[in-house]
Amino acid sequence: MTKLEFDDFFQAARSGSLAFPHCKSCGQFHWYPMKRCPHCRSEDLEWVPSKGQGTLYSWTVVRHPFDEAMAGDLPYIVALIEFPDAPGIRLVSNLVDVDVDDIKMGMELSPVYPDPDQDPSVVRFRPTAGSAGVPGA
Amino acid sequence: MIAIVGAGETKPMRKADGDIRSLTLEAVMAALDDAGLDPSDVDGIVTDAGIMPTTVPHEWMAAQLGIDNHFSAATSYGGTGIVAAPLLAEMAIKQGLAKVVLFYFGVDWGSRPGGPYAFHHIYPAKMAFEKPYGFSGQPSYFALWARRYMHEYGLREEDLGQIAIAQRENALRHGGGQVSRPMDMEGYFGSRMISDPLRTADCCLITDGAGAYIMTSSERARDCRKKPVEVMGVGFATSPISGDDVFTQKPDLLRLSGVTGARDQALGKAGVGLEDIDFAEIYDCFTISCLMQIEDLGFCKKGEGASFVRERGIGIDGGLPVNTHGGFLSYSYRLGIEHVIEAVRQLRGEGGPAQVADAKVGIVSGLSVPDYGLLVLGS
Numbered sequence: 001m002t003k004l005e006f007d008d009f010f011q012a013a014r015s016g017s018l019a020f021p022h023c024k025s026c027g028q029f030h031w032y033p034m035k036r037c038p039h040c041r042s043e044d045l046e047w048v049p050s051k052g053q054g055t056l057y058s059w060t061v062v063r064h065p066f067d068e069a070m071a072g073d074l075p076y077i078v079a080l081i082e083f084p085d086a087p088g089i090r091l092v093s094n095l096v097d098v099d100v101d102d103i104k105m106g107m108e109l110s111p112v113y114p115d116p117d118q119d120p121s122v123v124r125f126r127p128t129a130g131s132a133g134v135p136g137a
Numbered sequence: 138m139i140a141i142v143g144a145g146e147t148k149p150m151r152k153a154d155g156d157i158r159s160l161t162l163e164a165v166m167a168a169l170d171d172a173g174l175d176p177s178d179v180d181g182i183v184t185d186a187g188i189m190p191t192t193v194p195h196e197w198m199a200a201q202l203g204i205d206n207h208f209s210a211a212t213s214y215g216g217t218g219i220v221a222a223p224l225l226a227e228m229a230i231k232q233g234l235a236k237v238v239l240f241y242f243g244v245d246w247g248s249r250p251g252g253p254y255a256f257h258h259i260y261p262a263k264m265a266f267e268k269p270y271g272f273s274g275q276p277s278y279f280a281l282w283a284r285r286y287m288h289e290y291g292l293r294e295e296d297l298g299q300i301a302i303a304q305r306e307n308a309l310r311h312g313g314g315q316v317s318r319p320m321d322m323e324g325y326f327g328s329r330m331i332s333d334p335l336r337t338a339d340c341c342l343i344t345d346g347a348g349a350y351i352m353t354s355s356e357r358a359r360d361c362r363k364k365p366v367e368v369m370g371v372g373f374a375t376s377p378i379s380g381d382d383v384f385t386q387k388p389d390l391l392r393l394s395g396v397t398g399a400r401d402q403a404l405g406k407a408g409v410g411l412e413d414i415d416f417a418e419i420y421d422c423f424t425i426s427c428l429m430q431i432e433d434l435g436f437c438k439k440g441e442g443a444s445f446v447r448e449r450g451i452g453i454d455g456g457l458p459v460n461t462h463g464g465f466l467s468y469s470y471r472l473g474i475e476h477v478i479e480a481v482r483q484l485r486g487e488g489g490p491a492q493v494a495d496a497k498v499g500i501v502s503g504l505s506v507p508d509y510g511l512l513v514l515g516s
Contacts, residue, residue, distance in 0.1 A: 003261050003262075003265070006261075006262070006265050006266075009266075031382075031386055032262035032266060032379075032381050032382055032386070033262070038377070057285065058281040058282070058284045058285040058288075058390075059281070059284060060277055060280035060281055060284060060332045060333050060334075060335075061330075061332070061333040062271055062272075062274075062277055062331075062332050063329075063330055063331050063332065063333070064274070064276070064329075064331035064332065066254050066271075066273050066274025066276070066277065067254070067268065067271055067273045067274065070271040073271065076271055078270055078271060078272045078277060078281070080281055080285075080385055088388075089386075090385050090386055091266075092266060092267045092270055092272045092385060093270055094270050094271070100333075105284075105285075105288045119269065121269070122269050122270070124270075
């Protein structure tokens, strides 16, 4: 079901980075990837790397097996993450290495790229070491 | 002007014996009987454009009912299609394309593998970018909105609880719904958390069942069996955001798209204001979405929905009775066909123990993000 316009995201993820679609014509990001820029209809799109340093926009702890494939992982945290260097994008991911009681709206998050034996396109996030309320590395 | 002259539904239940086609046919026959019309009187069929065409298409229904040549049309999917259908029926009747228009809708999500969760598999970006993280299932989508709403407006869990409790009380007073167990705040907090901050009590039921209603010109409506319910106004509006994006990427996630547009069209056409509304059947897939619509429709300001519910009251005898049958939370979840049917009954005075006193004007909302529909009905 994956689409051509999605590929660059997964290529970047496999090489240990994040990148998002950006319009060379109007200068805006968009997400999810589309065939043309949804802001100005231009086809002149590029993928711009992000540092991946995000902030938490919202989150939920999933406790029900909506997806049977994830039943063994319950409960897990789904997060919606914004990036100061890629405005207009909210990425869905999982939060790891955090207690639910320590989650704070707006907290700073860093990407956790997968180990070699894991799905190379799944990028999770953990609280940024040294940010407010998080013990320094 | 057109009117609704017949309405019928199957009994709300989690798993029905019949399949989706037999359930839908049963509801259609009940609606025709309610109107005092014969299947041969029907010459128009309107459905939603997303779900029925793949499960109970109009030509199957026409073949089953022995309907000769007929007009057919469809719009949106699910809830918005259910309340916006009179817009298409009115166009067809005005154009002379049809005289008696049937609308039907049903789901077998209680029995079908994947239930309502499988519906979102049609969205490629969700499948690619969300499913690997276990972000699937509508409760999780609305949980993200609810959590953000709590952060921005200080909403508490008990604010959501009061909506679930009020609708449960309405359902018990109405009778016939899927849930018969009373619930107080302790019961709400005891309800299983399924995607924080939403509990099972914040989520719609899951149902196998169908409903149908019949429309004709106001003139012809006078000859039908029951008191006609006038279609005073219909609104339909949307935003340029795809089904992939609408739960996560909409710049203002806490305002539903299409609501003000649909409201202005529907109320404008009806020539009434919010202060004239005697009851509201609101698309309550979750407590949070019911709350957001109360605000976005303009009954109160953004962020004030919880205090509005507390102060005005949404029970049968409250200042704004909402979901007088108990809604999706406590009656059944058939994406809003039951909301239209309940509004028809209220306006006929057939509400029984759940009858709203002097109900003359009611609204029914349909939420199929990013689409929104609003139907204004009058007695």
